[in-house]
Amino acid sequence: MALLEVIALDAADAQAAEEGGADRIEVVADMAADGLTPDPEAVARMRRATSLPMRAMLRANPGFRTTPPELDRLRRAAGDLREAGVDGFVFGFLDQARNVDLAATGKLAALVAPLPWTFHRALDHAADADRAWRAVRELGGTLDTALTAGSARGVDAGVDVLVRRAAGDPAAARMIMAGGGLRRKHVAVLAAAGVGAFHVGGAVRPDGSWDAPVEAGLVREWRALVSAAVG
DSSP states (O other), X not given: OOEEEEEESSHHHHHHHHHHTOSEEEEOBOGGGTOBOOOHHHHHHHHHHOOSOEEEEOOSSSSSOOOHHHHHHHHHHHHHXXXXXXXXXXXXXXXXXXXXXXXXXXXXXXXHTTSOEEEOGGGXXXXXXXXXXXXXXXXXXXXXXXXXXXXXXXXXXXXXXXHHHHHTOHHHHHHEEEESSOOHHHXXXXXXXXXXXEEESGGGSGGGOTTSOOOHHHHXXXXXXXXXXXX
């Protein structure tokens, strides 16, 4: 089944994503830092603007590590965001050695249950990407998606990795959501390997600028592309 997720920064983005035919939105703040935890009041406005499922980012700094005080803040933020109307979350951490931080990630996973969540692109920045991928797949619980480009440098560099992971394992293919510099040319290649979920942000904004709003027409083009490729 095809899934198109669009990054939304505000209510206007959320409305445009829905108008264009997106299936889900990822709600973030501060794309200059690659996406941080959004303000609950902004999320509440977005909830009033759209009926789409919304997953909110839980991330306190531009890196992929967290500290106990940060984790406490994120746990409180999760409660506020749930009350504001999100349907799920996006998070995931690496430890000092750049392995998946199972302790920190597991604490948040237990807190957000039974809502579903996505392990975000920290996966692509691990010291050993294959080891990290195995760790993420073993997390279980309500984890249902791994947002990944296959490489820290984006899908252009990682598409072969994603194809390899997906092609031989239908369960892995179902978990992968391809994103991070995703381009139109990648969709058919990934869909042929079994990937059905795709994540876009700058690609649905004029000139790819985060200063520009999501444009419904661009979302509609991606909707048609994904639906045609996945079937």
